[in-house]
Amino acid sequence: MKAVARAVGLWLFVILLGGCGAEGPVQFHADGLPAQLSQWKLFRHSGGQMRPNEGVVSFDLNTPLFSDYAHKWRTVWMPAGQSARYSPDSSFDFPVGTIISKTFYYPRGKAPGQVARTAPEATELERETLQLDRVRLVETRLLVRRQEGWLALPYVWNDDQTEATLQRVGALVPLSLVDATGTATELAYQVPDQNQCAGCHATDNRARALQPIGPKARHLNREFDYAGGRENQLAKLSRVGYLTGAPAPLAAPRAANWHDSATPLAARARSYLDINCGHCHSATGAANTSGLWLDAAASPDLHMGLCKQPVAAGKGTGDRLYDIHPGQAQASVLVYRMGSNDPAVMMPELGRSLAHTEGVQLISQWVDSLEGTCGQ
Structure with a gap:
């Protein structure tokens, strides 16, 4: 026993x-x-x-x-x-x-x-x-x-x-x-x-x-x-x-580290949007009907939200006219939705309940750095 x-x-x-x-x-x-x-x-x-x-x-x-x-x-x-x-x-x-x-x-x-x-x-x-x-x-x-x-x-x-x-x-x-x-x-x-x-x-x-x-x-x-x-x-x-089939690392593409201040601001912002938003906001993703594409392949034009009016966003616009208003982060739908905790407004809509303060700051700095004007 x-x-x-x-x-x-x-x-x-x-x-x-x-x-x-x-x-x-x-x-x-x-x-x-x-x-x-x-x-x-x-x-x-x-x-x-x-x-x-x-x-x-x-x-x-x-x-x-x-x-x-x-x-x-x-x-x-x-x-x-x-x-x-x-x-x-x-x-x-x-x-x-x-x-x-x-x-x-x-x-x-x-x-x-x-x-x-x-x-x-x-x-x-x-x-x-x-x-x-x-x-x-x-x-x-x-x-x-x-x-x-x-x-x-x-x-x-x-x-x-x-x-x-x-x-x-x-x-x-x-x-x-x-x-x-x-x-x-x-x-x-x-x-x-x-x-x-x-x-x-x-x-x-x-x-x-x-x-x-x-x-x-x-x-x-x-x-x-x-x-x-x-x-x-x-x-x-x-x-x-x-x-x-992988090439040597120097010959392979490399996304920027979003918080590496030695890297150009645009590269950091695009990398952040790619991983956080691009799987939905792309030509083939679930949010393709929005016309807002934020993946790495997106060209920096209307499809990436520059002076683009939002589609079917409802209250998610916060009364803002454009997804990205160059030079005006606070007038951009993208920044507004990233900074919101309202389930009816916030983006991404899954995977978070808090706003990423540092991420919103990065994208705001990038949008404020963009040049151009949008027609009224």
Whole structure:
């Protein structure tokens, strides 16, 4: 009996210690809806740390999508012998079996129950490792490439940060977000449901099929601090066999870092609009009927909103006449909607409940710098 008790005790200890870090290789599920994130075996938990499992490669974007000041840890995994095909403009062509993950978290605040509002670029990730006592895990979203196409699965972390559970209908996570001055904002962080995922990831409005947004050459062409050292991400993916057909990084497109003041203002603003708005506001996106295209391919003309009157925006215009009024940010619909928290007005309409103060400032500076006049 004592031997049985010891065995049971050891089993419980392993479960509690391992949490979402079950032993064994990454497990791709070709069908079904795994209820726990740990069933995919993407991460390992030990010693109060969270690390990627073998073969799981971390990555980041030159300019990330804003999500209520959440920090993000992105990873990709592919089956042995499989690789994505490079494209200079669109998302890479990933093979069946690919798992892309994005874990949303916040640095912990000074007081219990609080999280810190810091620049998401100031990552807590150190060589592909998170110290769990320093962060509050909120959710991990998976994009899974099955035979029939991409599937989005949102997993919400428990309070102990040992497991994340599938929430197909989404969730609201209450957070107290504290800035550097000590001012707290009570935030109902929204985890999207599966249908809302399609609102951004169905980048072709005709096909309506989900596609990755971030893994494009221009977003990935940057260096990253991997566990084995610093390396360009395109070079890393090519070296480990996850990417074929990529040129040398210097020959690949590169989006600007939106908060790098050494980079021209226009390049930073266009990069910000591309990642935050361009997946919908493009010639093929869900917002193509608006005539406002904000992706990297958009020409700086009427289609990009310069002196363009808004289409079917309703109260979203704020009585402004043009999407972008050169030299007049406060008279531009684009800036007005970016700065609003009204669900009937704000853009993007999904993925945030707070305005990105710094992002609005950037776009305002850019619009104010534009020359030209609009006819009345």
